[in-house]
Amino acid sequence: MKINPNDATTDLSAQIAKAIRDAIVSGHLIMDERLPSESELSDQFEVSRSTVREALKRLAAQSLIRTQRGAFGGAFINRISYEEAYGQQITTSTLLLSMNTVSFDVACEARFAMERACATFAAQRRTADHLATMRTEIQRQAQPGLSDESWCASDIAFHRALVDAAQNPIMSYQLAGAVEAMQPLMNMITFTARNRETIIRLHSKIADHLDNKEAEKVEETLVNLSDYTKTLAYDVIAAKQKHKEG
């Protein structure tokens, strides 16, 4: 692990963070291993402790290390958990969308495309449990007087069950990003009784097809749902645009 103190283009703390990060990612530092103490690191890199600390905080923000105080504490290489991976993914995706780097259409397209990809595996691997969750959510969605907020939550839960049925954690966590990123805009949509009816019908179809292990029909229905979602969002986006101009 070497840094170049003469490279004025980059902060020292960023360079040090990079050096340690590379060592971790490349496998030179293994899980649960302890890094040298902050004082030792500052000796090794020949920088002050503050600089080392800033580097370590950068790594902590990426869940690469965890720190513990006390005599036998220190910074330990972290085994990143799904929850943390989710968190990172969601933060990044939300930013990409909220800053209008990508449009709602693109996010929506990506989301349903990935859900369709899940459908293939979900049809093979879905358990009774997954189906039960989906049916429960459909019933909840059919309740009259359900708030838009609760409706959205239930919608997410439904799709989450669909994705989980594929039993591929990578796809689960990738999708979480796209779904969460869409959420702010989805929350702005007012779902009328008629809207909900249509969506519930599509949800029921999906559950049925999944029950029958008919992957292609699930995909087909997801395309319909995707199109319908885009239609609903269209009005909201148009109103938002008008508001900006006016």
Place this chain on the structure above:
Amino acid sequence: MKINPNDATTDLSAQIAKAIRDAIVSGHLIMDERLPSESELSDQFEVSRSTVREALKRLAAQSLIRTQRGAFGGAFINRISYEEAYGQQITTSTLLLSMNTVSFDVACEARFAMERACATFAAQRRTADHLATMRTEIQRQAQPGLSDESWCASDIAFHRALVDAAQNPIMSYQLAGAVEAMQPLMNMITFTARNRETIIRLHSKIADHLDNKEAEKVEETLVNLSDYTKTLAYDVIAAKQKHKEG
């Protein structure tokens, strides 16, 4: 933006980072806006400048802010670029895989499933440019005496072109994570002439089908390629496992 100085369970710098992060993600702070200077923040939060700095470094590690030195410098809300999103995604995915939180099979499955999802759009939207890139890489792959390293690089370039042809940046950056994460293991595979021949044939098929806008046939070929890749990786993984035990 408030913090609780009495919450001994969390570091102050983490609390401050969270407060600012929430303000950014929720949209209370808009793009390119400047945060108060470190001194002002340390006054506001009633902590030292070092603590504020550690908080800011955490945010910088997540590409939420960028800092600039000088008179009218400071910390600015960052418009996260695709490159940065890629970076984040790749770091996270690589870690998940390298720490055996997920298996190669799962990553491979996710990767090709997402590529298949791209195929639908790629068939509709591919340009002559995308096809040209793919054909160029196929030619490169056919060169005798190509190193395993160069082979892998070309393989990535080929698939990158396929994904880019879908023209959905979200899917591009999500896939980048899965592909890059698989790379270390792919690099361990020694590709024999016979292996390469098989893969090149599949690549050619994909390019041809894409040329003819036959999405389903592209998908079909991708499934074959996925299966073949898993077969090749199987031996390497078995050897690695044996090495661990021995």
Place this chain on the structure above:
DNA sequence: AATTTTCATTTGTCATACATTTAAAAGTCT
């Protein structure tokens, strides 16, 4: 043997000082 106390180590926080960068503002020259 069990419990309590001490102690060394390490991270977390604070305060201060100085270096470096940067762009605006002031000054200077043509």
Place this chain on the structure above:
DNA sequence: AGACTTTTAAATGTATGACAAATGAAAATT
């Protein structure tokens, strides 16, 4: 007046030293 140079103020980056707080091991005590 306009173009160039110098100054300056403000901000981040780095260094140093001090102390607080946590923590587990070792020593002391009961």
